[in-house]
Amino acid sequence: MPETESRLILPPYARALGIELFEIKDGVPILTVAFGPSVEGRPQHYHGGATAGLLENAGYAALRARLIIEEREVQLKPINITVQYLSAGKSRPSFAKGRITRLGRRNANISVEAWQDDRDRPIATAIMNILMA
Amino acid sequence: MSTNDTKNPPAFSAMEASKFFFRAGHTGWLGLKFSDQGDNWVELKLSWREELMGEPDRAVLASGPIISLMDMASGMAIWQTKKTFAPVATLDLRVDYQRPARERSAVWGRVECYRTTRAAAFVRGIAHDGDINDPVAHIAGVFMTIAGDPRQGAIPQTKDNASEAGIGDA
Numbered sequence: 001m002p003e004t005e006s007r008l009i010l011p012p013y014a015r016a017l018g019i020e021l022f023e024i025k026d027g028v029p030i031l032t033v034a035f036g037p038s039v040e041g042r043p044q045h046y047h048g049g050a051t052a053g054l055l056e057n058a059g060y061a062a063l064r065a066r067l068i069i070e071e072r073e074v075q076l077k078p079i080n081i082t083v084q085y086l087s088a089g090k091s092r093p094s095f096a097k098g099r100i101t102r103l104g105r106r107n108a109n110i111s112v113e114a115w116q117d118d119r120d121r122p123i124a125t126a127i128m129n130i131l132m133a
Numbered sequence: 134m135s136t137n138d139t140k141n142p143p144a145f146s147a148m149e150a151s152k153f154f155f156r157a158g159h160t161g162w163l164g165l166k167f168s169d170q171g172d173n174w175v176e177l178k179l180s181w182r183e184e185l186m187g188e189p190d191r192a193v194l195a196s197g198p199i200i201s202l203m204d205m206a207s208g209m210a211i212w213q214t215k216k217t218f219a220p221v222a223t224l225d226l227r228v229d230y231q232r233p234a235r236e237r238s239a240v241w242g243r244v245e246c247y248r249t250t251r252a253a254a255f256v257r258g259i260a261h262d263g264d265i266n267d268p269v270a271h272i273a274g275v276f277m278t279i280a281g282d283p284r285q286g287a288i289p290q291t292k293d294n295a296s297e298a299g300i301g302d303a
């Protein structure tokens with residue numbers, strides 16, 4: 001998937017926060033962020049807002065990767081996001097991966113999971129609606 | 134005045150706490166500022182800067198920092214309502230985006246805590262870019278109180294724990 005990788009550009013906010021592309025697995029990007037001051041809430045823990053930022057960017061990245069494959073050029077607009085916090089984000093790297101539940105003509109429904117050491121124990125999940133204009 | 138006197142702390146004030154909360158960490162990095170407060174609500178300001186753009190070619194704040202703004206304002210609205218600092222964990226936060234913020238505009242987040250129970254606190258709020266009657270987003274959230282946390286009542290003042298709310302661990 002080298003073409004997807006080179007065309008998948010993370011927004012300025014994601015890069016400023018420290019979010020990077022970890023890998024593309026089966027066509028779906030996995031994003032990661034290292035622990036540091038820009039994501040810290042209470043000492044040695046992720047701020048909920050930073051976790052939400054990682055989730056949201058992973059959702060967008062999943063959709064952008066699919067749109068690159070389908071050769072659709074559209075502008076993405078957020079409609080909504082609901083974040084569920086499951087356990088504390090500790091002082092180590094976090095990862096997130098989105099799944100497109102439904103890709104319509106104008107709207108995409110996406111679910112996202114974020115985890116740390118154990119892929120099967122998510123620290124937070126999100127569901128998103130993204131408008132494609 | 135010492136706001137760190139755990140035996141007899143003064144009533145929580147978002148305005149006072151903001152002097153310590155935004156020195157470091159995620160909210161310090163974002164550059165959140167105190168804007169206004171009431172008995173059960175708090176308004177914070179997120180200033181525009183290029184780093185926080187959502188798209189490379191549009192000078193509009195990304196939606197991510199707006200979630201952080203609203204999460205932080207939610208926590209502070211809860212303490213403002215309870216009149217005391219008691220660590221809370223975000224359980225669920227929903228953001229509905231009505232429209233993008235105007236180009237190069239700051240965004241303000243005003244959140245009201247409309248109900249608290251022994252274990253939970255319920256919030257709702259509006260993000261706007263100058264006119265609260267023309268919102269950028271609406272939010273609704275539920276937070277859990279963390280029983281038996283030793284930091285009850287004491288507002289963190291050191292650099293190391295300057296940023297507090299929205300810890301997201303239930």
